[in-house]
Amino acid sequence: MNVVILGGFLGSGKTTFLLRLARYLTENSDSSSEYKVVVLENEVGDISIDDGFLSSSGFQTRNLFSGCACCTLAGELGATVRDIDSTYSPDWLVVEASGVAYPEKMKQIIETIVSGQVRTIVLTDAFRWKRLLRGLQMVIPMQLEGADIVLVNKADKVSAEGLEEVMESLRSLCDGCPILPMSAKDDVPEEFWEELLSRIDL
Amino acid sequence: MEEPAKQPCSHGHHDHHDCDHHDHDHHAHEHGAKEDIHSGVHVEARLHEGAVVASGEMRIPARNDGQIREILGHDMKALAAWVEKSDGIIGHIKASVETTRTDIYSITDCELSERTADAVMVGIKIAAIVYGVESDALLHRLETLLKHLEAIDTSARKDV
Numbered sequence: 002m003n004v005v006i007l008g009g010f011l012g013s014g015k016t017t018f019l020l021r022l023a024r025y026l027t028e029n030s031d032s033s034s035e036y037k038v039v040v041l042e043n044e045v046g047d048i049s050i051d052d053g054f055l056s057s058s059g060f061q062t063r064n065l066f067s068g069c070a071c072c073t074l075a076g077e078l079g080a081t082v083r084d085i086d087s088t089y090s091p092d093w094l095v096v097e098a099s100g101v102a103y104p105e106k107m108k109q110i111i112e113t114i115v116s117g118q119v120r121t122i123v124l125t126d127a128f129r130w131k132r133l134l135r136g137l138q139m140v141i142p143m144q145l146e147g148a149d150i151v152l153v154n155k156a157d158k159v160s161a162e163g164l165e166e167v168m169e170s171l172r173s174l175c176d177g178c179p180i181l182p183m184s185a186k187d188d189v190p191e192e193f194w195e196e197l198l199s200r201i202d203l
Numbered sequence: 204m205e206e207p208a209k210q211p212c213s214h215g216h217h218d219h220h221d222c223d224h225h226d227h228d229h230h231a232h233e234h235g236a237k238e239d240i241h242s243g244v245h246v247e248a249r250l251h252e253g254a255v256v257a258s259g260e261m262r263i264p265a266r267n268d269g270q271i272r273e274i275l276g277h278d279m280k281a282l283a284a285w286v287e288k289s290d291g292i293i294g295h296i297k298a299s300v301e302t303t304r305t306d307i308y309s310i311t312d313c314e315l316s317e318r319t320a321d322a323v324m325v326g327i328k329i330a331a332i333v334y335g336v337e338s339d340a341l342l343h344r345l346e347t348l349l350k351h352l353e354a355i356d357t358s359a360r361k362d363v
Contacts, residue, residue, distance in 0.1 A: 011294030011332055045251055046330045048258045050297040069251070100294055100332065101252050136292045136334065140252070 002086050003117040003203060004094045006107050008144055009124035010133055011100030014154040016051050018124055018185040019097050023060055025194045026093050036061055036091035041081060043070040045099040061089060069099050071106035078107060082114050101140060105147030120201045123148040127182070128158040130167045142174050149201040151175055156182035235342055244349045248342040254294055255338045258330045259345040263352075264322045264359040268302050271325055271352055275300065278348045279329075285344060286333050294332035301326040322359035327352060 005022070007015045019040065027037045042052050043065045055062045063081055068074040085094055096111070098104050104121040112119045123145055126133065130153075134141050145151060151171055156164050164182055171180050179200045183193060236247035246259035265271055279296055286293050303324040309316045327349065333341055 044330075045254075046256045046258045046332065047247060048260060048328050048330055050299045050328055050330050053299060053301060101254065133292070 002091055002094055002115050004082070004096060004111050004115055004119045005203075006096045006098060006104045006111070006119070006121045007124065008098040008102060008104030008107075008121055008148070009100070009152075009154075010126065010137070010141055010144060012129065013100070013124040013126045014185045015097050015100070015124055016055075018122075018152070018154065019095055020055070020058060021185060021189050022194075023058075023093075023095055025189075026095075029194075030092055032092050034090065034092050036089040038093045038095055039063070039085050039089050039091040041065065041085065041094060041096045043074065043078075043097060043099045043102065045069055045101055051097075061091075069102045070096070071098070071102040071104070071110075075106070075110055079110050079114055082111055086115060103143050103146065108147065118203060120149045120203060121147060122150050122152060122197075122201070124152045124154045124185075125167070125171065126155055127153045127164055127167050128155045130170065134170065145171070145174050148175065148178050150197065151178060151180045152185075152197075153180060153182040154185050157184040157187065235339065237342065237346055244346060244353065246342055246346045246349065248338045248345075250338060251332075254332050254334050255336060255341050256330075256332050257338070257341045257345050258328070259349050260326070260328045261349050261353060262324055262326045265325045265356040266322050266359050267356045268300070268323055268325045271327070271355055272300055274355055275327065275348075275352060278351060282331065282344055282348060286336060289336050289340075291333050291335035294334060296329070296331045296333075298327065298329040301328075 007019055009015050023038045023040060030037045038060060040055055040060045040062045042049060042055065042062060045068060047067050049064050049066060052062050052064050063085060065074050065077055065081060070078040082094065096107065098107055104123060108119050108121050153164065153167055153171065159167065168180055181197065183189065238245045243263070244259065244261045246257065248255055248257035275298055279298060283293055283296055305320050307318045329345060329348065331341060331345065
């Protein structure tokens, strides 16, 4: 079981991206596994808005509520990943971190459990980047730590100059990891997925 | 790039900027919950890393769930505008609406009997994670939003 952890601040488009990624992985799988992709949702709040939507999109979905899987629910994260691996044995587990989680922390936990590859993809919101970085100067940079790749989502909502400013800002924070602009709400071309997976060695 | 401003905190317990975030022990504080047993509206809020994490839900019978959906969207925009006006930062405001229609089929001899309810059950969930606003104020806003939706279409409750 390979694991992809989707991190990034609240509203960065993780769920929209997750649906597209999960569909791509499912449709391009040549394995005979019954479960190509299982989704694990982590919500810091007490109710999940997305799980019904994901389940009705056809994906086996598990949830961790009322806390953050990188700290307050770290024990449950490990147990749930172990259970998903033994129950479903999927090709891929896609974990959507809560919007305030630090994905690198989750990766460290999951790497001790699974034998497959574990990668972190961190999404950022190009449109709100400056405002969020100004207001949340501790959380946002720490979410980028250890990212295998950073996606600048909502690139279509900013000008070319604005996008370059965001990319430049990210380069100063990301310690050389690949950074790709995208728009998860639009159809994502095949080449994007190929590049994404190759950039993170999957 | 301009100097980053301090992250606005919504409570007076302590300043989260002084926390050692490398240890990353999220600070979760239970704050408040309200349940109106007459209406079934349930809301609750707590603090997490300087954010107010609030949620609410209810299930109501209704004949016009389309109107509820439309007004929900309008009320969510009004909630977002209130956060902006309060100099808060929206983490996210998300809602889901689930409509359940129940039909009953029965056979006592050879005839199939079919009954369809003239209303649907509408389940509404809303979650808001917001920085820089008071927890109680956000809780009150969510409660008001849900009660507003509840009051839109009471026709299915008058005759049951």
